[in-house]
Structures are given as structure tokens and as C-alpha cells.
Amino acid sequence: MDMQNLSRRRFLLAGGASISLGALLAACGGGESSGVARIGLTPDPTELPDAPITDITLLRTATSLENNAIFVYEAAAGAGYLTGDAAKIAARFLADHRDHATATATLTEAAGGRAFTDPNPRLQSIYVEPALSLIAEAADPAADVLALAYALETLAGATYQMYTSLLTDKDLRRAAMGIGEQEARHAATLGSVLNPARLVSSHGSSVAAEFREDGEPLRFYAVPSAFGTQAPVPVTLGPVDEAGGRTTVNLETPYLNSMAYEYLDED
Amino acid sequence: MTTPPRRPSAADSALLGFAQEAELAARDLYRAAATAGSGGDETASIATLAAHHDAASQAISSLIGRDAPQSRLNSIFDAFESRFTGDTSDLALAAHELENTMVATHLSLLETLDGTDGVALVSSVVIAEARHVAAMAALAGLSPVADIEAYLDLPSSITPLSPEN
Numbered sequence: 001m002d003m004q005n006l007s008r009r010r011f012l013l014a015g016g017a018s019i020s021l022g023a024l025l026a027a028c029g030g031g032e033s034s035g036v037a038r039i040g041l042t043p044d045p046t047e048l049p050d051a052p053i054t055d056i057t058l059l060r061t062a063t064s065l066e067n068n069a070i071f072v073y074e075a076a077a078g079a080g081y082l083t084g085d086a087a088k089i090a091a092r093f094l095a096d097h098r099d100h101a102t103a104t105a106t107l108t109e110a111a112g113g114r115a116f117t118d119p120n121p122r123l124q125s126i127y128v129e130p131a132l133s134l135i136a137e138a139a140d141p142a143a144d145v146l147a148l149a150y151a152l153e154t155l156a157g158a159t160y161q162m163y164t165s166l167l168t169d170k171d172l173r174r175a176a177m178g179i180g181e182q183e184a185r186h187a188a189t190l191g192s193v194l195n196p197a198r199l200v201s202s203h204g205s206s207v208a209a210e211f212r213e214d215g216e217p218l219r220f221y222a223v224p225s226a227f228g229t230q231a232p233v234p235v236t237l238g239p240v241d242e243a244g245g246r247t248t249v250n251l252e253t254p255y256l257n258s259m260a261y262e263y264l265d266e267d
Numbered sequence: 268m269t270t271p272p273r274r275p276s277a278a279d280s281a282l283l284g285f286a287q288e289a290e291l292a293a294r295d296l297y298r299a300a301a302t303a304g305s306g307g308d309e310t311a312s313i314a315t316l317a318a319h320h321d322a323a324s325q326a327i328s329s330l331i332g333r334d335a336p337q338s339r340l341n342s343i344f345d346a347f348e349s350r351f352t353g354d355t356s357d358l359a360l361a362a363h364e365l366e367n368t369m370v371a372t373h374l375s376l377l378e379t380l381d382g383t384d385g386v387a388l389v390s391s392v393v394i395a396e397a398r399h400v401a402a403m404a405a406l407a408g409l410s411p412v413a414d415i416e417a418y419l420d421l422p423s424s425i426t427p428l429s430p431e432n
Contacts (some may be wrong), residue, residue, distance in 0.1 A: 085412045092415055157394050163376065164386035168271060173377040177390055181370055181397035182419060188401035189418040199402040200312035200319075202361050205316045211301075211311035222402035223312075226319040227326070228394025 042173070049263040055172060056113030058163045059104050060260035063157055064120035069152055070094060071119050073184035076149075080139045089193070090149065093186050100179045107175060111156055114265055122258035127251055132240055134238030144237045146190060150220055151235035151251050153187035157167050159253045161228045163172075171222070183229065194220035201225065274424055275382040280334040282376055283385055287327040289372060290392075291364045292340035293365060294320035300351040305358040313358070316399060323392045343368075343428065359407035363417065364425075367400040371427040399416060 051057075066158045072096035076082055082090050105115035119128065160180025164173050171185070192199055200223040202212045217224070230249040240246055275283060278333055297317035300306060306313035328335040343365075350361035370422040373393045380386050 018373070059338060088412050091417065092419070096419070106276040133379075157397075161387075161390045161394050164390045165383045168269070170271075170378055170380075173386060174374050177336060177374055177377055178421075179395050181374070181393050182392070183393045183417045185396040185401045189397035189415070190403075191398075191406035192401060193411055194403065198312065199405055200315040202315045202318075204320070205315050206313040207311075207314050210316040213311075222405060223316070223319070223395065223398045226395055228391040 004230075035215040036230060049266075051259075051261045051263060053166065054262075055167050055169050055257065056108055056111050057168055057259050057261055059108040059111065059172070060113065060116035061254050061258075062122065062159065062163060062179070063108065063116045064118065065123065065156060065254060066097050066104060067117070067119040068123050069156060070101065071124070072128060072132070072148065073083040073097065075146045075198040076135075079136070079141070081135070081145045083142070084189075086142060086146060086193075089189065090145075092115075092120060093149065093153070096182060096186070097156040100182075103175070103179060108171060111172075113168070113182050113262060118260060119176040120254055120260060123254060127255070130266075131235070131237055133250055134249075137239045138237065139239060146194060147219070147235050148237060149192065149234045150187055150190045151249075153183050154229075154233045155251045155253060157182035157187060158228060158230055158233070162230060162253055162255075189221045191222040191224070195222075199223060228235065271418045272382050273384050279380050279385050280331040281329050281380050281430070282379060283327050283389075284334055285340075285428075286333075286373065286376060287324050287335050287339040288338060289343060289369060289428055290320045290327065291337075291422065292325040292326060292341070292343040292351060293369060294318075295339050295344055296331040296347050296351045297333045297362070297366065299348060300358050300362075303313070303352040303372055305355060306406075307355040307357075312406070316362075316402075319395060319399070326392075327387055330384060340428070341383050352383060354406055358402050358406070363407060364401040366403060366422055367393070367425045368392055369396045370400065370421060372429070373427045375429070 073090055076090060077087070077094070105117075108115045127206050131148050135141050135148065138144045157180050160176050160183060164176045165181065167173055167176060195218055198213065199220065199221065201217055201221045203217045203225075205226055230253065232252045234248050234250050236248045238247045276287065296319050297313055301310055301314040301317060304310060306346065308309070322323065347361050347365055350357045352358075370393055373389050374387050374424070377386060377393075380389065401418045407417075409417045
């Protein structure tokens with residue numbers, strides 16, 4: 001008896017569901033469009049372009065990142081933020097990045113691609129322009145430019161490190177890391193200038209207690225870790241806000257959503 | 268172009284084993300320097316650089332397993348030992364040369380390795396050891412302006428280590 005009642009209840013519920021579904025289908029189906037958006041009317045989806053990560057894409061992205069760095073050093077020089085030895089070091093770094101941009105562009109063309117000639121648009125909009133705006137309002141713009149340079153050089157080294165294992169042409173690896181290792185030297189040179197009292201961080205390394213540093217890691221080291229990192233690179237910039245803090249920007253290596261894909265040239 | 272394999276090939280393991288021997292020689296040189304107190308005020312940094320080379324050696328060992336030789340390259344250790352245990356300037360200049368040699372060696376490996384796991388590891392070691400070069404230039408008292416080439420450039424005179432020489 002109970003089973004029969006249950007079965008009948010299920011039948012009625014199922015029938016009700018069928019009627020409701022039928023009514024919904026009737027409402028959505030077939031009529032002329034009024035032009036007013038409603039359930040059941042959707043625009044045709046835009047197909048995403050095919051965007052494989054090729055050697056050419058990696059090289060173009062490397063060039064774009066070099067152009068970001070060139071933009072920063074040229075902006076800092078134009079604003080007169082750096083003077084004396086800091087300006088001389090920055091001028092050398094700028095020259096190196098111009099050489100790197102030329103080298104990666106040449107490799108792109110040798111691989112059959114078209115060289116990317118602009119700064120990476122996404123990195124420019126989410127990192128570089130906000131960072132330069134913060135520096136313009138900073139109490140000590142020179143210190144902030146050096147902090148940004150340290151972070152950018154670290155990021156550049158990390159980018160070549162990551163891209164080298166993605167390149168399919170073995171012959172490109174040495175060229176890529178030959179540039180990447182010089183970016184790392186840029187960062188280390190700045191680290192040695194900004195924190196000459198402790199060149200090598202002991203944080204994360206297995207060393208005797210007498211050689212360990214106390215407290216949190218400092219912001220700058222010539223050698224911050226035993227391996228090149230792929231972690232975001234934080235940099236604190238700009239004026240002190242009402243709460244007594246400053247803005248920290250986390251720089252990340254350009255990857256899927258920020259590569260200089262070849263289809264970008266077709267727009 | 269064919270997608271390269273991830274895991275090291277047999278030829279990779281031999282090359283990475285050689286790289287491990289070089290890393291262990293570097294580790295032992297920095298350990299000797301730290302024990303001798305050659306690093307002066309930066310002895311803690313010297314001891315940490317020993318740990319970095321040890322970490323590189325262990326990472327290679329993890330990648331190639333039983334193919335890892337677990338022994339140092341004595342020719343390198345012997346060539347640098349006396350300078351590493353001298354005064355701070357001697358140590359720093361010798362370490363600067365050693366680290367440039369390590370960078371050149373690892374760069375040459377990148378052209379040859381088949382597996383991308385090995386390429387990724389060696390690339391991360393290159394980044395760290397390139398930074399070591401600049402740190403040692405600073406420890407040697409070289410100017411980041413007047414002597415900036417010592418910080419930034421891999422000298423053409425540096426010869427990569429190889430199993431053949």
C-alpha cells in the first residue's frame with residue numbers, strides 16, 4: 001500500500017515536471033525575435049584565435065618584456081629620478097636591454113616569425129604604468145626606481161629561465177639563457193648596492209645556526225635563494241597611505257594571458 | 268618540430284652527473300673557505316653559497332637517481348683550493364672566476380640536453396650562479412660602476428668545463 005502511494009506520488013511529480021519543462025520549451029522556442037534579451041536568446045560566441053605557444057611566441061614575448069624594461073629605464077632617465085652612480089648603472093642596464101631586444105627580435109625573424117616591437121601590452125598596463133605612477137608620487141623616487149629595477153630584473157631572469165625549458169629548438173636555449181643570466185646579474189648588482197651588508201640570504205638554505213639570519217628576509221640581496229625562482233616578485237612603491245602602508249605590486253612572469261602571440265599582429 | 272622528452276636521456280644523465288661533480292667541488296671549496304674564515308665579515312654568505320651548491324647537487328641527484336656520481340670533480344677543487352683559503356680578496360676573485368666557469372658550463376649543457384626536466388633545473392641553477400658572480404665581485408671590492416663588466420659580463424676567456432677536458 002505504501003509502495004503504491006509512493007509510486008503514485010512519484011508519477012504525479014514526474015508528470016508535473018514534464019508539464020513545467022514543456023511550458024518552458026514552448027516559451028523559448030521558435031518565435032520571432034523581439035530584439036530584447038531574454039532567457040534562451042544568446043549572441044553567437046566569438047571564436048578565440050588559435051594561440052599555440054611556439055618558439056616564435058616565446059621569443060616575441062621576451063622581446064616585449066625587454067621593451068617594458070627599456071620603457072622603465074627611459075622613463076626614469078627622462079624624469080631625472082636617478083643621479084650619479086645609480087644613473088650610470090641604469091644607463092648600462094638600459095643599453096643591455098636594447099641589445100637583448102635586438103637579439104630576441106633577430107632570433108624571432110630567424111625562426112620565421114615577425115619581431116614584436118612594443119612593450120608587452122598587458123605587463124605595461126598592469127605593472128609598469130601603475131608602478132611609474134606610484135613612483136611619481138613617492139617621497140623618494142630614486143629608491144623606488146631602484147626597487148622596481150631590482151624586481152623587473154629578477155622577473156626578466158625568471159622569464160628566460162621558464163621559457164628556456166619550453167623552447168623546442170635546442171639551439172635557442174643557450175641564447176635565451178645567455179640573456180637570462182645577464183638579467184640575473186643586473187638584479188644581483190642592484191642587490192649588492194642596496195644591501196651590501198649581507199650579500200647572500202640564508203633563508204631557505206641549510207646552514208649552521210651561527211650563519212643564519214634572524215627575522216624576516218630583507219627586501220634586497222645579491223643572492224636571495226639557491227635556485228632561480230618562479231614565484232611572484234613583490235615590490236613596494238609609492239607614497240605612504242592614510243593607514244601608514246605603501247602599495248605592493250606582485251610581478252609575475254608573462255604566461256598564457258600575457259604572451260605576445262602572433263595573432264596579435266593581425267588586429 | 269618534435270616536442271622534446273621531459274625525463275633525462277641516458278646521455279643527459281651522464282652530462283648531469285658531470286654537472287653534479289662540478290657542483291660538489293664548488294660546495295667543498297666554499298666549505299673550506301668558511302672553515303678557514305676567508306670570507307671575513309661575509310663568512311655567513313660564503314657558508315650559504317656552499318649550501319647553494321650542495322642544493323644544486325642534490326637536485327641533480329634527485330633527477331638522475333643512481334646515475335649521480337655523488338663525488339666532487341677533484342681537478343676543479345685542487346685548482347682553486349689555495350685561493351679559496353687565502354684572504355678575502357683572494358677568495359672573492361677566485362670564487363668570481365669559479366662561478367663564471369660554472370655559468371659557462373651549465374650554458375653549454377643546455378645546448379645538449381634532451382629532457383626538459385634537466386633543462387629546467389640547469390636553467391634555475393644558471394640564474395642563481397650568475398647572481399653568485401656579482402656577489403663575489405662585490406665581496407672583492409670591485410666597483411659596480413668602474414668595474415661593472417666584472418658584475419655583468421661572462422668573460423670570453425672563461426672555458427666551460429666538460430667531461431672531455
